[in-house]
Structures are given as C-alpha cells and as structure tokens.
Amino acid sequence: MSHGSENLEKLGRRDSALVEAVRSAAGSVLSLTPSREGSVTAKYGDRWVHSSYDPRKEARVWADAQLKEWKDQEIGVVFGVGLLYHVESLALLKPDGRRLAVIVPDVSVLKDALGARPLGPWLETIEWIWGKPADMARHLADLGNPLRFMTYASAASLHEAVHREVEASLRQMVAVRQGGYLRIAVVGPIYGGSLPIARYVTAALESLGHHVIWIDHSVHHTSYERFNSYRDVRHRLTMQGRFAEILSLDTVARLADDPPDLVLAVAQAPLTAGVLDHVRKKKFLTVMWFVENYRHLTYWRQLASGYDYWFVLQQGDCVEALRKAGAAHVHYLPMAANPQAFYPCSLTETERREYGADVSFVGAGYQNRRALLPRWLSPEWTFKLWGNEWEGAADLASVLQRRGSRIDTETCRKVFNATTINLNLHSYNGPSLDPQADFVNPRTFELAACGAFQLTDDRSLLPELFTDQEVVRFRSPDEVPHLIRRWLHDHEARRAVVEAARRRVLAHHTYRHRMEELLAVIGLRQPDRIGAILRGDRNAGALAARAETPPELETLLDRFPRDQRVELKDMADEIRTKGAGRRLAREELLILLLDSYRSETRDLV
Amino acid sequence: MARTLVVQLARLGDLIQTIPAITALKMADQTRGLDLLCPSLLTPIGRLIPGVDRVLEWDGTVWHRWAEEASHDLSPAHLEQATKQLEALASHQYETAYVLNHHRRALLAASLLADEVRGSVLDGPLGTTLSPWASYVREVALTGRGSRVHLADAFCGLCGVPPPGRPPVLKQSSPQLPLPLEPIGRRGEPWVGLIVGAGAAERLVPTETWKTWVVRFLEAAPAGRVVLLGEERERGRRIQDLLPSSLLGRVWDVTGRTSLLDLVTILRRCHSVIGSDTGPLHLAAAVGVKVIGWYFARAGVHETGPYGVGHVVWQAEDSNGEGHRERTNVQPVRWPIEETVGLLVQGQQFKIAPRVPGWSVWVSHCDQWGGYYTEVGGRFGPPLEREHLWRALSPSIIDGSAVGAT
Structure with missing residues (x-):
C-alpha cells in the first residue's frame, strides 16, 4: 500500500x-x-x-x-x-x-x-x-x-x-457571542481630529457594556496652546514635547489608579516610547488605533514596537511598514460613524438658509482642496465652504463661511443635512487627487450616517465598505461638475443612494462595530486573557461551573450574580466586606493573601 | 509537643528586633517548640537566632508571580499551588502563631499556618482591634510621642512575655570568609565597620561626610582599618573615590559583595561598627559588637537604638530642643565626626563620650524591663515609664524576677 x-x-x-x-x-x-x-x-x-x-x-x-x-x-x-x-x-x-x-x-x-x-x-x-x-x-x-x-x-x-x-x-x-466585559482605558489626544473619534470610541465601548476609563487629555489643551506664544520655535517644540511627556506620565498614574485589562490609545495620544515600554513591562496590554494617514504622520516609526496591537486605516504597505518597524500585530480597521452624533435631522427654515446649499464642502484647507474646489464653483449651483485653515485662498473667499473658523460636530451635521450634494475630497498635500488614495475618511461614514448625499474621490478601500449604489465616486476632477449636474436635480435617485448608504453604515460601519471587531481580534490572539473575559469565562457562573472549582470557592462565587465578572480583587473585596469578625475559610485566606501581593504589582509611577 | 510559630515578614532590622521576643518566649517555656517564618533572604540570619528550631522561608517573589497570574485569570489552580506551597513550608498546623508586625499579609500567613494567632490584632486577620501593645507602638509611630520602651521589648509585649532581661546574641556562624575577604580583621587594630547605606533615603549619611570620617579615623588611628559595609555598592565606590590614595590600602570596600553570613563574620571581626539606624547596624549589635549609631531623621534612640549593653548613639536634636521626643525629620547641620573618632581611638570611655552641638549622646543598658538608653553625663537612671507601661499593658505577665544587666 x-x-x-x-x-x-x-x-x-x-x-x-x-x-x-x-x-x-x-x-x-x-x-x-x-x-x-x-x-x-x-x-x-x-x-x-x-x-x-x-x-x-x-x-x-x-x-x-x-x-x-x-x-x-x-x-x-x-x-x-x-x-x-x-x-x-x-x-x-x-x-x-x-x-x-x-x-x-x-x-x-x-x-x-x-x-x-x-x-x-x-x-x-x-x-x-x-x-x-x-x-x-x-x-x-x-x-x-x-x-x-x-x-x-x-x-x-x-x-x-x-x-x-x-x-x-x-x-x-x-x-x-460576547458574554463578558472588559475594563478598558481609552487614552485620547490633547486636541485635533482624533479627539472626537476617541470620544466616539469611548461611547461605543460603553454601549457594548465595557467599563471604560476615559483618560481625557483635551482638558490640557489650553495650557498646551499657550506654548505657541513663544517667539522661538525651538522653545515651543521643547516645551510642548516636555508637556506631552508629563501627560504621558499622567496617563501612567491613572492606569495605576484603576488598572484596566487593556489600554486603547487613539492616534496622537500623548504616550511616549519610554512610558509604553514601562507600561508593557507591567503587563498591561496596549493597543493603538492609528486613525491617521501613515504617510503623512510618521511618528508610528518610533512607537511601532511600543504597542502590542496596532489598528490602522490602510492595508498593504502600511501594515508591512509597521511590521518592519517592530509592530507585533497590525490589523486593518477602517473608520466609522457615530449615529448618535451624525443622523438625519429636520432643520428650521432659518437653519436651512444658514447651512443649506446646492453644493458644500466641509474641511480644512489642504493643498489639493485649494487647487480643486475653485474648479467646481459654478453659476449653475450655490456653493458653501466650511472649515478652517483657508487663509490666502482668494478664489474661495466668496464661498467661505464664518470666515474660516473651525466648526463643531453639530454644525457639521446640519451642513451635511442641509446640503443637496456634499463634496468629500480626502486631504492630500498635492495639487490634485491623492495618487495613493487608499483609506476612507470619517466624513464618508458620517455623511452616510446623516443620510446626506456625497460625491467622494475614489479610494482603493472604498468598494469593500460601500457599493456604487451607496456612495457615488469620482475618479478625476473633471468628472465632478458632470456628476453635480447629474445628481443635483434628481431627488429620487439621490434618496435611493443615501438610504442605502445609511442602512449600510448602521449595519456595518459604526464605532460599535469597529470596537467589536477590535476586541474580537485581540480576543482571538489572547484567548487566555482578553478572549477569556470576552467569552464570559471570568463570570461568576462560569468560574463556579468549572469542574476543578472546590466547593468552598463555589460558595464564595455564589455571592456574585452569575453574569458578573469576578476577579481576584472582587473576591477579596467581597471577603473583606463580609468576613470581618468571623473565622475565614482557608480559600478566603488564600485569596486575601494573593490579593495583598496583587495590590503591589501595579507600582507604576 | 505544642509548636509555636513566630512570624516576622518585614526587613532585617525588624527580624533582629524580634530576637529578644523569641528568647523571652523560649525562657517562658523551655519545652516549647519554636519555629520562625521570615522572608527567604533573611533565613540565614533566622537560623542563627537562639531558641529557633526551624526557619520557614517565605518566598515573596513566588507569591508575587501567582498574584500577577491570578489577577489576570483567577482559577482554582492558583489556590491549589498556594496550598501546596504552604504545605511544603509546614507539614503540620501550629498551635499558636505570634505576628510581630502589623501587616495584613503576615496576619494572613499566620492564620493559614496556625490555629490561633496572637500579636498585633485581636479579632482575626481582617480585624481592626489592635492589642494593647500594638496600639502603643502605633501611637508612638503616628504621634511621634517619645517612647522609652524599646521596639524589641514591645515585641515581647505582643507575645505576652516579659523582656528576657539580657541581650541575646546570635549563634556562631562559620568563622571563615571567602578567600579575598579573609584578611579582614586579621592585621591592624582597631577594625571599624562602616555601614554606608540605609533602608530609607532620609537616613543616609552623605558620602562626603563618611569620607571625612574615614580620613579622620585613619589619621587618628595609624594601625586602624575601615571596612565599608552594606548593599549599596555605588555609595561604597563613591566613598573610595573620594579618599586620598594613600589611605586606600587601609579601607576595604565589601559593599554589595557579601552574603548575609559573610556579613555576620565580618561584623564579628570588627572592634566597632558605626552607621545610621539600619538593619546591618542592629545585626552588628546582635553579634555582640559595640556599635555607634548616628540617629537622625525619624530614627529615635529609645525605640530602635541598637539593643544591648554599651552601645552609644548620637541622637540629632530637633531645633526646638525636643530631639527624639518629637518624631520630626531632623536633618543634622553638622556631624559628630571628631567626637566618634575620639571615642574610638583615644580610648575614651563611652560614658564620657563628648557632646556635639545639635546632638545628644546616649548609652545602652538592659534590665528586667528591657533595653534602655541613658544620656551620657545625665543624672537619671533607668526610666520609670517602662515599668509603668508594662504594668498597664501586661499586668498578668510581670513578676519582676528578671535579673538586669548594665
């Protein structure tokens, strides 16, 4: 044979x-x-x-x-x-x-x-x-x-x-199938575009039932900004760098106060390589969601090995580059929308006048936008431009709203809702469309969540997120005027598109979905730790049901609701609350003894 | 035979302060089987304590590791391995365990190993009701009120026995040293052990001050030798670096290079040992060497002065003149360098040790109420507070029959 x-x-x-x-x-x-x-x-x-x-x-x-x-x-x-x-x-x-x-x-x-x-x-x-x-x-x-x-x-x-x-x-x-809940510290940036994302992430994790420790560094923004007043740019950079280091240590102190199961930093979170190294040595699991274009912001090179997990908006070269720089686990995780912040809303007549237009654009004045938007002005439609950093854009001055001041989320939502065609041109520091157009920006998802119609520059990663029936793409600047004419007066066709897009966002592209995905990735890679908690293996019922659990421990576990996660600390707290003055069982003494050592293991600062 | 366990999980200094209590327990009942539970690192010293039958090694690093694992994933396996560890420590349950430091961990360990736990807390490992002696020690620690009862004797009180009445001395260890260290104490005289470090930063004598002390001592004692002792190798090196090269052959730096048993042997070979309030200083006193202490910061001679007879302590005084009576962080302006050198070299008697501005000088004694210090040149004898306190806190165990030693 x-x-x-x-x-x-x-x-x-x-x-x-x-x-x-x-x-x-x-x-x-x-x-x-x-x-x-x-x-x-x-x-x-x-x-x-x-x-x-x-x-x-x-x-x-x-x-x-x-x-x-x-x-x-x-x-x-x-x-x-x-x-x-x-x-x-x-x-x-x-x-x-x-x-x-x-x-x-x-x-x-x-x-x-x-x-x-x-x-x-x-x-x-x-x-x-x-x-x-x-x-x-x-x-x-x-x-x-x-x-x-x-x-x-x-x-x-x-x-x-x-x-x-x-x-x-x-x-x-x-x-x-998630049956258990994590303690997650979300570390936000001091300011910038990733700040609202950090807040959405926090809200999404909470909505999934996790206990979130929100480490909000935006409260330090005013102090950080004050360093901009130095005349010498070296002084500004030095002071802002040192300030970020202090905030990095502040993060560590907060982690020590309330130790989480994992630390989720959102791009621009002030965590230095040294602090990340220290935190990892103390066995905290660290995660970075890098919601930035890796080609524009390159500080990931210094931090790549500092995080246990990286989640990025781009695939291929981005993932490879991070791995080469020392990142152990890199995963693609696209942007999303928060349907509580971006949703269809009815506007008053006054609001419609203020925020409405045939065509609008919301965003900062990157070079490609300065070059292309003037080409899309036309007497055939009204046009409004919202956002900041448009200084010197003379040919757009007539359409710039609020003198180019930064606009908040609520205004954004109203503009999206009040506009017939929202232009969505991804940022790029060049004169035309981004030649390496891969990731999909948050605005794509937010417009869709608002039920607002958008024309979006083509992105290689867009088709796996939205079909052509959900988001209309343009592949060259010259296409845009034609597309505006095509869609501006076709209300029914637009409605079909935006309804499909909104359905898609709600079904697949919210921050809640992203956080489920993120935790599932880590859970599968860490089956004995994060995975076990997510599966509910650390819940009182599951622990009590283990065959090897002695009856004394079972009795102790019975004091907790079956679906409540129970850790060493929780059991020790329970014993301390109810055990004073009575003779403790051997298992209770052992738990207290182990807990007395546990409480010394987070001497972080 | 009923077996007793003494639990001391703190540091070297606390273990040494426990020796009188162990001696007193043994004196109270010679038939008592008595074991000691102490940190693994200190077990070589534990085995030298007279009256101890067996030393149980408490391996804190293993417990730390299990705690780390259990905090991520508590499972019955963790409790099982902890139980096995305890069973390996002691195959039988002790009748009584005495816990001498008020640390929850020590109370828990004792509760696991013994049927009855005595010492600092009256109502179990989660209790908050302190025993009378523990209340007294705590009050002294919190309020800073000067105490005339030595901590080592308060430990006796915690164990329910009167002080032993004489200072116990550690058993002989091997007289041999590793070959490179063997010449220590052999040629030249006097040999002085200088403890360069301290457990707490505020109790560190500046290296510059120690350097000056070494220079002055070696100038004053042409045949004298100094051994730099302790774990702090950097400080030892720094002192060496500061010394003139002509003196280097007379200074032995063994910092960070000795085991605890080597340290015991070196201390025995010294004629005197000088240092601040540290574990090795108390160890020196326990091996029977005369000790000179520089007590400052929060160190108080009456609570933690070297236990025994004939030790001398310079105590830094507070600016209000209250000195050790107030538990403040007293930092000296000048150090008693010339005075301690004079005491060692010129053959001056400890009882006429010279005074230094900002410092008071005390000499140690021991009697039936325990160890105590009297001020050099002072008119007062043994302090009466001790007897009053013993009668107040332990009326049933005082019979006044112990023989004092001075």
Missing part, C-alpha cells in the same frame, strides 16, 4: 468526507524534493514551504515556540498545511488531552502532504477544518473551547486570503 493510501485510511477514521474530497482533488500544488538530510521537502513555485536542509528540525523549533504560549483548555488551530511536518511535531510534543485543529484552505495541498511521506497515528488525532471560509469559521466557533492560533508562515502564506476570510468570519461570530 502506498503512503497516500495508508495515510488516507488513517484520515478516514477521523473524517471520511475529507477523504472523499482529497480523492477528488487534483493535487500537485507543491513540488516535492529531497532535503539535504534526506527527508522530503516542498516548494511552492520558487518558495520553500519547508526547510531545504532539515524540515523536521525546523518544524520542531516552531512547535517548541508554540507550546510556550499554548495553555490547557485551548484548542490549537494551525494555519498552514505544507507537508504537515510542523503539525506532526506539535501533535507529538503536546501534552495529552490537548486538541489540535488544522485549517485546510485547499484540499489539494493536503493531498500532496498525504502522498509525500508516511504519517503516524497522530494523523487520526487532528481535527480537520475545511470547506468554505464561513463554514470553517463556524466550525471553529462551535468547537466550544478557547482557540490558540498558530501560523506556520511559509505554508500559510499560500492561502493568506482564505485565512483572513476565516478569521474575519470568526471575529464576527465571536463578537456577537
């Missing part, structure tokens, strides 16, 4: 349907060749899937590294099939009782693996996850235990897109 047949027989004892699929598969995706030490190895095109020298040794090193992180109760999930050397190593090294699953994006690769070499009885112990990405995600979600993902990069890179899809589906499933 050949390797393939023997291996198929073993596989069949575990998953007969998969055996049929393997038999029907074409195979020959991998090219097999002997390694230097004699065992068979594989290439995909000109890329080595396993070591050309010693694939077994390489796999063992990888498996050893995975075992350090892999906890009891977690199901190990391997991305990357190859010739299964790494799966074999892990299966043989893992402690008894641990479950191991392998994602099979392409059955043909598995066919190659099964035909390449004889595989041992471990083959029958693997749970094979195969089929369509959504089905694989459902299969994983239904496994019931926390999942520990393990990526064998050289083999997984063959099917990165499928893995991404599986993970995305899984995150959605995990997000809706």
Whole structure:
C-alpha cells in the first residue's frame, strides 16, 4: 500500500468526507524534493514551504515556540498545511488531552502532504477544518473551547486570503457571542481630529457594556496652546514635547489608579516610547488605533514596537511598514460613524438658509482642496465652504463661511443635512487627487450616517465598505461638475443612494462595530486573557461551573450574580466586606493573601 | 509537643528586633517548640537566632508571580499551588502563631499556618482591634510621642512575655570568609565597620561626610582599618573615590559583595561598627559588637537604638530642643565626626563620650524591663515609664524576677 493510501485510511477514521474530497482533488500544488538530510521537502513555485536542509528540525523549533504560549483548555488551530511536518511535531510534543485543529484552505495541498511521506497515528488525532471560509469559521466557533492560533508562515502564506476570510468570519461570530466585559482605558489626544473619534470610541465601548476609563487629555489643551506664544520655535517644540511627556506620565498614574485589562490609545495620544515600554513591562496590554494617514504622520516609526496591537486605516504597505518597524500585530480597521452624533435631522427654515446649499464642502484647507474646489464653483449651483485653515485662498473667499473658523460636530451635521450634494475630497498635500488614495475618511461614514448625499474621490478601500449604489465616486476632477449636474436635480435617485448608504453604515460601519471587531481580534490572539473575559469565562457562573472549582470557592462565587465578572480583587473585596469578625475559610485566606501581593504589582509611577 | 510559630515578614532590622521576643518566649517555656517564618533572604540570619528550631522561608517573589497570574485569570489552580506551597513550608498546623508586625499579609500567613494567632490584632486577620501593645507602638509611630520602651521589648509585649532581661546574641556562624575577604580583621587594630547605606533615603549619611570620617579615623588611628559595609555598592565606590590614595590600602570596600553570613563574620571581626539606624547596624549589635549609631531623621534612640549593653548613639536634636521626643525629620547641620573618632581611638570611655552641638549622646543598658538608653553625663537612671507601661499593658505577665544587666 502506498503512503497516500495508508495515510488516507488513517484520515478516514477521523473524517471520511475529507477523504472523499482529497480523492477528488487534483493535487500537485507543491513540488516535492529531497532535503539535504534526506527527508522530503516542498516548494511552492520558487518558495520553500519547508526547510531545504532539515524540515523536521525546523518544524520542531516552531512547535517548541508554540507550546510556550499554548495553555490547557485551548484548542490549537494551525494555519498552514505544507507537508504537515510542523503539525506532526506539535501533535507529538503536546501534552495529552490537548486538541489540535488544522485549517485546510485547499484540499489539494493536503493531498500532496498525504502522498509525500508516511504519517503516524497522530494523523487520526487532528481535527480537520475545511470547506468554505464561513463554514470553517463556524466550525471553529462551535468547537466550544478557547482557540490558540498558530501560523506556520511559509505554508500559510499560500492561502493568506482564505485565512483572513476565516478569521474575519470568526471575529464576527465571536463578537456577537460576547458574554463578558472588559475594563478598558481609552487614552485620547490633547486636541485635533482624533479627539472626537476617541470620544466616539469611548461611547461605543460603553454601549457594548465595557467599563471604560476615559483618560481625557483635551482638558490640557489650553495650557498646551499657550506654548505657541513663544517667539522661538525651538522653545515651543521643547516645551510642548516636555508637556506631552508629563501627560504621558499622567496617563501612567491613572492606569495605576484603576488598572484596566487593556489600554486603547487613539492616534496622537500623548504616550511616549519610554512610558509604553514601562507600561508593557507591567503587563498591561496596549493597543493603538492609528486613525491617521501613515504617510503623512510618521511618528508610528518610533512607537511601532511600543504597542502590542496596532489598528490602522490602510492595508498593504502600511501594515508591512509597521511590521518592519517592530509592530507585533497590525490589523486593518477602517473608520466609522457615530449615529448618535451624525443622523438625519429636520432643520428650521432659518437653519436651512444658514447651512443649506446646492453644493458644500466641509474641511480644512489642504493643498489639493485649494487647487480643486475653485474648479467646481459654478453659476449653475450655490456653493458653501466650511472649515478652517483657508487663509490666502482668494478664489474661495466668496464661498467661505464664518470666515474660516473651525466648526463643531453639530454644525457639521446640519451642513451635511442641509446640503443637496456634499463634496468629500480626502486631504492630500498635492495639487490634485491623492495618487495613493487608499483609506476612507470619517466624513464618508458620517455623511452616510446623516443620510446626506456625497460625491467622494475614489479610494482603493472604498468598494469593500460601500457599493456604487451607496456612495457615488469620482475618479478625476473633471468628472465632478458632470456628476453635480447629474445628481443635483434628481431627488429620487439621490434618496435611493443615501438610504442605502445609511442602512449600510448602521449595519456595518459604526464605532460599535469597529470596537467589536477590535476586541474580537485581540480576543482571538489572547484567548487566555482578553478572549477569556470576552467569552464570559471570568463570570461568576462560569468560574463556579468549572469542574476543578472546590466547593468552598463555589460558595464564595455564589455571592456574585452569575453574569458578573469576578476577579481576584472582587473576591477579596467581597471577603473583606463580609468576613470581618468571623473565622475565614482557608480559600478566603488564600485569596486575601494573593490579593495583598496583587495590590503591589501595579507600582507604576 | 505544642509548636509555636513566630512570624516576622518585614526587613532585617525588624527580624533582629524580634530576637529578644523569641528568647523571652523560649525562657517562658523551655519545652516549647519554636519555629520562625521570615522572608527567604533573611533565613540565614533566622537560623542563627537562639531558641529557633526551624526557619520557614517565605518566598515573596513566588507569591508575587501567582498574584500577577491570578489577577489576570483567577482559577482554582492558583489556590491549589498556594496550598501546596504552604504545605511544603509546614507539614503540620501550629498551635499558636505570634505576628510581630502589623501587616495584613503576615496576619494572613499566620492564620493559614496556625490555629490561633496572637500579636498585633485581636479579632482575626481582617480585624481592626489592635492589642494593647500594638496600639502603643502605633501611637508612638503616628504621634511621634517619645517612647522609652524599646521596639524589641514591645515585641515581647505582643507575645505576652516579659523582656528576657539580657541581650541575646546570635549563634556562631562559620568563622571563615571567602578567600579575598579573609584578611579582614586579621592585621591592624582597631577594625571599624562602616555601614554606608540605609533602608530609607532620609537616613543616609552623605558620602562626603563618611569620607571625612574615614580620613579622620585613619589619621587618628595609624594601625586602624575601615571596612565599608552594606548593599549599596555605588555609595561604597563613591566613598573610595573620594579618599586620598594613600589611605586606600587601609579601607576595604565589601559593599554589595557579601552574603548575609559573610556579613555576620565580618561584623564579628570588627572592634566597632558605626552607621545610621539600619538593619546591618542592629545585626552588628546582635553579634555582640559595640556599635555607634548616628540617629537622625525619624530614627529615635529609645525605640530602635541598637539593643544591648554599651552601645552609644548620637541622637540629632530637633531645633526646638525636643530631639527624639518629637518624631520630626531632623536633618543634622553638622556631624559628630571628631567626637566618634575620639571615642574610638583615644580610648575614651563611652560614658564620657563628648557632646556635639545639635546632638545628644546616649548609652545602652538592659534590665528586667528591657533595653534602655541613658544620656551620657545625665543624672537619671533607668526610666520609670517602662515599668509603668508594662504594668498597664501586661499586668498578668510581670513578676519582676528578671535579673538586669548594665
């Protein structure tokens, strides 16, 4: 009997349907060749899937590294099939009782693996996850235990897109199954465009039931601004830098006051590399949502390794650049809208006169906008320009509102609602459209949330967020006047578009969705920590239900509501409240003793 | 046989101050089996305390690690491993545990290891009702009211036994030192141990002052030697850097390079030891070496002066002349350099130790009511407050039969 047949027989004892699929598969995706030490190895095109020298040794090193992180109760999930050397190593090294699953994006690769070499009885112990990405995600979600993902990069890179899809589906499933709540510190900036986003993030997390510690540095804005009065720019930069360092320490002191499960910083949050390093050493999990164009603001280079997780608005080069700069985990997380701040509203006649126009633009005076907006003025329509930093834009002076002062969120919403066609031109420091137009700005989502019609410059990441039936795009400046004429007087067509866009935003693009996604990503990467809390494993009911929980501890847990998250500190507080004057049980004493050490572990400042 | 546990989880100085209480407990009942629970780092010293049968090592770093893990994910496994750790410490439950410092952690550890806990708190590990002696110690600490009862004797009160009446001395440890340190104490005389550091920053003597002291001492004692002691290697190095090169062969810097047992041996080989209120200074007194203390900041000679007979303490006085009677952060303007050098070199008797402006000078004694200090040149004998306090706080245990030593 050949390797393939023997291996198929073993596989069949575990998953007969998969055996049929393997038999029907074409195979020959991998090219097999002997390694230097004699065992068979594989290439995909000109890329080595396993070591050309010693694939077994390489796999063992990888498996050893995975075992350090892999906890009891977690199901190990391997991305990357190859010739299964790494799966074999892990299966043989893992402690008894641990479950191991392998994602099979392409059955043909598995066919190659099964035909390449004889595989041992471990083959029958693997749970094979195969089929369509959504089905694989459902299969994983239904496994019931926390999942520990393990990526064998050289083999997984063959099917990165499928893995991404599986993970995305899984995150959605995990997000809706959330049963526990986190303590999250949100660190906001001193000022700027990311400040309202930090507030929306805070509100979204609270609406999801999490306990949010909002570290608001905008209260220091006036002091920060005062440094602008120095004549010497070096003095200003020095003082503002030092001030930011002080605020960074202020953040640390607040974290020490009320230690969170994770620290979520929004772009421009004043956290220095030194402080981030310190905070990480104290085992706080740190996350940055970089809601900026990474090409314009480049301070991420200094901070890349400082955060455990980065979430960014851009894909491809941005993700790669951050990884090269030292970021451990980088994920794409697009902008969103807050439907409580941006919504359709009816305006009075006076408001309509003030805020209304055929065409409007809201935003700061970037170079591309200064160059293009004058080209879109016309006697055929009224035009209003709102926002600041328009000094010197003489050809737009006639349409500039409120003398170019900064406008607040409420005014913004009214302008969006009162305007027939809102222009949405993404910022760029060049004379025309952004040649590297990838991320989608918050205004796109906010206009959609208001039920306001928009013409948006084309962005490579827009189609996966909105269809053409939801947001109308222009690809060149010359298209804009034609599009304005096309849509200005077609009320019904506009209505269909904005209603679809608003539906889309409410269904998929709110900050609540983003925060669910963000937490699901971290939860999947941290199954024993954040993931466990999100699953509700730290709730009193779940803790009491654990088989190994002694009756004395169960009695203690029964004092809490079953869906309440219970940590060491909570139990110690409960004992302190109700235990004075009576003889304490051994478990109670141990909890108090551990808590006395815990309270010393956050000596941060 | 009933077994007793003494719990002292604080630092070296507190462990040394616990020795009289252990001695007194043993004196009260010679048949009593007595063990000591102290931090792992201090167990070598614990094993030298007379009367201690067994020393239980409390490994705080392990508990810290478990607490860190449990704070992220409390599980029964954490309680299980903590239980195993306690079982490894002591295979049996103690009948009584005496807790000598008012730290919740010590009370909890004692409650886990013993059926009955005595000491600072009367109503269990969560209780707030202090025992009479604990109230007294706390009041002294909070109000700064000068105390004439030594902390070591207050520990005896916490244990419900009278002071031992004589200063206990640590058992002999190995007389050997690692080869590079072996010459210490062998050639030249007198050898003075200088403790360069202190547990609290406000109790640090400036390195410049120590440098001046070393220079003056070595000038005055041509055959004299100085050993720089303590954990603070940087301070030792700094003092060495400040010294003229001609003196360096007579100064041994062992800071940061000795184990606790090496330190004990070095202290034994010294003729005198000088320093501020620190653990090693108390250790020196406990091995039987004459000690000179410079007490300032919040250190008070009557509460924490070196325990024993014949030790001398210069106590910095407050600007209002109240000195140690008020617990203020007294920082000296000048230091008693010439006076302490004179005391060591010119063979002056401790009882006529010279006075220094801003400082008072005290010499130690011991009697049935415990350790005490009298002012050099003063007219007063043993302070009466001690007897009054013992009769007030522990009327049932005082029989007045102990023999004093001065």
